Structure formats: structure tokens, C-alpha cells
Amino acid sequence: MRRKLRSTLSSAAVVGLLLAVLPNAASATPSRGVTGVTIFEHVVGDTDYVLREVTIAPGGTTGWHYHPGPVYGYVKEGLLNHYDSSCASDGVYRAGQVISEASGPGYVHIGRNLSDKPLVIEAFYQNPVGQPLAVDAPNPGCPFE
Template identity: 35%
Template sequence: MRRSWLFALLAIVASFALVGTVLATHLPTNHNTTDLTTLVRGTIVDTFKYNVGDTKVQTKGPVDVVVADVSFPALASAGWHNHPGPVFVIVTSGRLSVWTASCVKHEYYQGGPEGAAFFEPGPESSLLVKNESATIAAQVKATFIVPPGTTALRTGTAHLCGIAE
């Protein structure tokens, strides 16, 4: 009788091991991965102030301008994050959902009612940016204005609105 319990226990353990192996090798490992590729980075050494019509841009010291490609595979997320400076983002393909710190969701895509471009204000505000499609990747071009030598992205900011990454 002890042997039959031992064989039953071994069969259960082997079944769990087999299921775990199948899941580990056949399911995607991490949907929360975006790929940021810096295309070019340059420093503006002098301060400047530009104010014409509805457009105002000003720096108070040197800044780096970083242009990057960011890929969002299906179901990928940049997580709750912010940046050390402002960012201008253009969705070139796919759709992105963006939650603001005030828990408002926006959708950006080519031809969409909210447009294909959005603005990330910088270190004072965290955003969640996600590709909610299970089948279609999204691609963006982003222009960051950041202090010289700093990274363009800060991850791991507080989760807001009860929305998971």
C-alpha cells in the first residue's frame, strides 16, 4: 500500500514538472518589454528662448536632444514611468494606450480621434504607456529633451490608478 502512494505522489510531481516545462517553453516570457533604440543624441550648449504664436520653448542651461525608436510588441508596456525632461511622441504604427497620473486613459494612433502624437511632461508626472493589442505591435518615434548625459527614461515610478503595468 505504501508503494502505491509513493507511485501516485511521483506521478503527480512528474505531471507538475511536465506542465511547468511546457508552459515555460511555449508561452511568451515577458510581455512587458519595450525596446528603445537611440537614433541620435546631441547637446545644445547655449540657452535659448523661442516664443512665436502658440509655441514657446525655453531652456535655462545646456540640454541633450535624444531621438529614439521605441518598439512595443503585442501586449508590451513601458510601465509607470517618467522622464528627466519633456518628451514628444509620435505613434507611427499600431495603437498605444496612455494613462495619466490623474487616471485618464487616452488612445493614440494614426488617424485616431486623439491624434497620433502625445506629450510627456517630464519628472513631475508619471504615465503608463501600453500596447493593449494581443496581435499587433506598435512603434513610436520619440524626441526627448533631457539634462546632458542623463538617461532618457526613468522606470519604476509609483503605480497609480490601480492599473497594473
Template identity: 40%
Template sequence: MVESNSSRSSTDRSAPEPIAVDVARAVVTDSLRGIPLDATHVTVSKTVVPPHGSTGWHYHVGPVLVLVAEGTLTHTFADGSTDTVGAGSCFVEPHGPENAHVGVNPAAVPLVLHAVYFLPDATSPLAVPVPAPN
């Protein structure tokens, strides 16, 4: 079938092709268990933590898939344990007040994180601030 120019649809071959741009890539360093398959509210964000800056103590109301695009992230958890994750890695942050943590950028360059938040509803905050543990 031959189409005339006047009857071409939005899938016309002369229309511009969609453009996909990689924002960041990473290797999964942890299991992705804990990501709900039935999530209905998802938010994607980019966070830039300045040199020697901090996220402040907080927890998430749903699990968060985090990709470290640039820099190094040092996590400290309420139990005093820490872990360090470098650029090109991704992991899942668990949710709930029992998983309070702080993210610190120990370097003299910005830390860039991309995160996918799996939220229980449309009004859920991305993070809930909490005081630092004693």
C-alpha cells in the same frame, strides 16, 4: 570658372547626393508648448512595444515629442485618466514625477514609437521608473 578634376571639393556635383529617408510622419494633435527652445541635449529613439506589452510606469526628466508610427498607444496617468493615440499622431509628454504614466499596447500587433527627448544634460536618463500608483 572651370575646375579640374583634381581640384573638386566635397560639394562636387559628381559626388553622391545626400539621402533623406522618412522614418515616420504624423499630424500634431496637441500643442507643442513645453518643448524648450534652448534645449542643448536631445536624444532620438525608436521604441517597439510588443503586442499587449507595456512601457512600465515612469516619468521623463525633460519633455518628449512622441510620434506614433504604427499601432495604438494607451496612456494611463497617475490620476487614473487615460488617453489613446493612434498611428499617424504625435504629442508632447510632459516631464517630472507629477507626470508619471504607463504606455500600453492594447493590440495584437507591435506598437512603434519615435521619440525626441529634450534633456537637461548629457547624462540624463530617458525615463525614470516608478512604482505603479495605488
């Protein structure tokens, strides 16, 4: 009985892992030219508060993604071109400006640095504990990544 239970649980875990990983791995749009440094991280209750400095190299992109929790950003240097899943620009943000991003798979978006200078953003995440800061998503049909 114990052996059968262990075998069933192991099989279920493998199937769950394959279902969770394989579809996204095949269609996700990876970031290019993005680096990040965590400045601050603190958990309060079921929320993980994280402050990161994110740098996107000239011509770089975040790749299509969404966030499990809301994100607030401050453009420290450069120019951020931001697009939603309709392929439309939903903002161009310059140094000194702020941006907020909604959470959940209903808000797939991409950030691009179309300039010839680095883009630096201070990003503040209010994330559910145990969740990644961003979840890769497939290109929703836009002619760019």
C-alpha cells in the same frame, strides 16, 4: 586626516547609492516587451536631444515612469494607450498621431500596447545632460501595470 576623510566620503557614497537605488528597485514597475534604437543624439549646451524608435510588443508596457525633460512622440504604427497617475486614460493614439509628455516626477504615466500588433513610436527627448531618458516609478495604485 586623509584616511578619515576618504572613509567618510566612501561611507557617504555608499549610503547615498543605497538610498537612491533601493526604494525604487523594490517598487518600480518594469517595462515589458519594449525595445528601442537610438537614431540621433546631439548635445547643445546643457540639453541632450535624442531621437529614438521605440517598439512595444503586443501586450507590452513601458512601466510607470516619468521623464527628466519633455518628450514628443509620433505613433508610426499601432495603437498607444496612455494613462496618467490617476489611473485614467489621458489618450489613445493611433498611427499618424502625435503625443507630448510633460517632464518631472509630477507627471508619472504609463504607455500600454493593448492590441495584437506591434506599436512603433518615434520619440524625441529634450533631456538635461547626464540624466536618464526615463525614471522608473512605482504603480500609483492602478489595477494594471
